[in-house]
Amino acid sequence: MTLTTKTTSDSGESPQDSGGNGDRGAAPFLDLACGDGASLLIETARIRHKRWDNIIRKLEYCRTWSKGATDPYCMMVLGESGTGKSAVVAAYMQRHKVSEEEEGQRIPVLKVDAPAVPTMKSLAESMLFALGDPLADKGTLNARTDRLIRLLKRCGVEIIIVDEFQHFLEHESAKSLQSTSDWLKNLITQSRLPVVLVGLEKCGKILESYPQLDRRFMAQAYLKPFRWHEAKREEFFHFLSELDDQLPLREKSGLSDPEMAQRLFFASKGLVSSLMKIVRQGAHIAIELNEPRITAKSLSKAYKLTTARRIKPDPFLGPLPEIDETWGKMQVILTNPPFNTSVKSKVAPKQAA
Incomplete structure (x- = not known):
C-alpha cells in the first residue's frame, strides 16, 4: 500500500490548510484506504513532554x-x-x-x-x-x-x-x-x-x-499520572494537542478542546498508557468508518474495547464529568446527572457525612 500525503505550496500551506476548517496542518495524513500505513503511524506515535x-x-x-x-x-x-x-x-x-x-x-x-x-x-x-x-x-x-x-x-x-x-x-x-x-x-x-x-x-x-x-540507587526519578488541578492542567492539554497533530487523519480531532480533554482525563485517570490506548483505538475506528476525525462516538467504542473496569455513565457520551482532585485522588461529580444522582470514580475518597 502507498501512503498519500498532502501536497504543499511554496508558503508551506496545503490546499486543505487554507480553508481554515480544522483540516490537518502540522502532519501529513493518509488516504483512509491505506489502512496498514495508517495503523503503523497510529501505533508508533510518541509524544514528548x-x-x-x-x-x-x-x-x-x-x-x-x-x-x-x-x-x-x-x-x-x-x-x-x-x-x-x-x-x-x-x-x-x-x-x-x-x-x-x-x-x-x-x-x-x-x-x-x-x-x-x-x-x-x-x-x-x-x-x-x-x-x-x-x-x-x-x-x-x-x-x-x-x-x-x-x-x-x-x-x-x-x-x-x-x-x-x-x-x-x-x-x-x-x-x-x-x-x-x-x-x-x-x-x-x-x-x-x-x-x-x-x-x-x-x-x-x-x-x-x-x-x-x-x-548506589539514591538518584530516583518519578513518573506520575497527569493531574487535573489548574496548575497542572495545561500540561495535559499540550500532550493532547501534540498527539492530535500526529494522528494520520484528514482533520484534527479537537482532543485538547476543554470538554473533550475533560472526558479523556476522566476515562484515562490521567494515565498515559490508558489515554494512548483509547485515542489509538479511536483513530483506528475513525479510519474503519472512513471518518475524517475521531468523534465522541468513536472514543466511546474505543473506551469499551480498551478498558476492563469501566465507569458509568459513558465518559464520552454521558454528561460532562466535573473532576475534583483531593489528596491525590480523583473524584468525579457529574454535572447535570441523570435522575438527579451522582457518580463517583472508584478511586474517589469517601465523603464525610
Missing part, C-alpha cells in the same frame, strides 16, 4: 558522566503502572540505536526486562541473550557473569537498563534479594557501567532495606 524530557536528561547524565568513573552514576525510574516508564526507555533507546560495525554489533544501551520468575541466573541469561550470546542459557552463574562482563565491553555498552524490576521484589525472599543485590553491585563494579532500574514506586521503599543497592 516535560516529564519524559527530564528523565531522558537524567539517563543521559548517567551514561555520559559514568565514562571512566570508578563509581558509575546509577538511578531508578519509578512510577505506577501505566505512567509511561517503558515508553520513556524506548524513546531513550531511539537516541542510541544499535549499529553494525566491523567488529560486530555496537549496543550503547542494553535494555532487558526482569524475568517474570526472576533469579540472578535468569537475569544474566536475559542480558547475554540481548547481547547475542548463543550460549546465553548455559553455564553457572559465575561463568555467565564472566561472559557478560566480556560481552558488555565488546559490544560497547554504555548503560544497562533493567525494566520491570519489581518482579524481583515480588517473587524473591529477603535472602535471595540480598544475593541479587550483591550480584548487581558486583556487576556495576566489574563492568564500571551505570545501571538503571525501572519499576513500580514500591521498589524505592523496599530497596531501603538493602544498603548495598540503596546507596
Whole structure:
C-alpha cells in the first residue's frame, strides 16, 4: 500500500490548510484506504513532554558522566503502572540505536526486562541473550557473569537498563534479594557501567532495606499520572494537542478542546498508557468508518474495547464529568446527572457525612 500525503505550496500551506476548517496542518495524513500505513503511524506515535524530557536528561547524565568513573552514576525510574516508564526507555533507546560495525554489533544501551520468575541466573541469561550470546542459557552463574562482563565491553555498552524490576521484589525472599543485590553491585563494579532500574514506586521503599543497592540507587526519578488541578492542567492539554497533530487523519480531532480533554482525563485517570490506548483505538475506528476525525462516538467504542473496569455513565457520551482532585485522588461529580444522582470514580475518597 502507498501512503498519500498532502501536497504543499511554496508558503508551506496545503490546499486543505487554507480553508481554515480544522483540516490537518502540522502532519501529513493518509488516504483512509491505506489502512496498514495508517495503523503503523497510529501505533508508533510518541509524544514528548516535560516529564519524559527530564528523565531522558537524567539517563543521559548517567551514561555520559559514568565514562571512566570508578563509581558509575546509577538511578531508578519509578512510577505506577501505566505512567509511561517503558515508553520513556524506548524513546531513550531511539537516541542510541544499535549499529553494525566491523567488529560486530555496537549496543550503547542494553535494555532487558526482569524475568517474570526472576533469579540472578535468569537475569544474566536475559542480558547475554540481548547481547547475542548463543550460549546465553548455559553455564553457572559465575561463568555467565564472566561472559557478560566480556560481552558488555565488546559490544560497547554504555548503560544497562533493567525494566520491570519489581518482579524481583515480588517473587524473591529477603535472602535471595540480598544475593541479587550483591550480584548487581558486583556487576556495576566489574563492568564500571551505570545501571538503571525501572519499576513500580514500591521498589524505592523496599530497596531501603538493602544498603548495598540503596546507596548506589539514591538518584530516583518519578513518573506520575497527569493531574487535573489548574496548575497542572495545561500540561495535559499540550500532550493532547501534540498527539492530535500526529494522528494520520484528514482533520484534527479537537482532543485538547476543554470538554473533550475533560472526558479523556476522566476515562484515562490521567494515565498515559490508558489515554494512548483509547485515542489509538479511536483513530483506528475513525479510519474503519472512513471518518475524517475521531468523534465522541468513536472514543466511546474505543473506551469499551480498551478498558476492563469501566465507569458509568459513558465518559464520552454521558454528561460532562466535573473532576475534583483531593489528596491525590480523583473524584468525579457529574454535572447535570441523570435522575438527579451522582457518580463517583472508584478511586474517589469517601465523603464525610
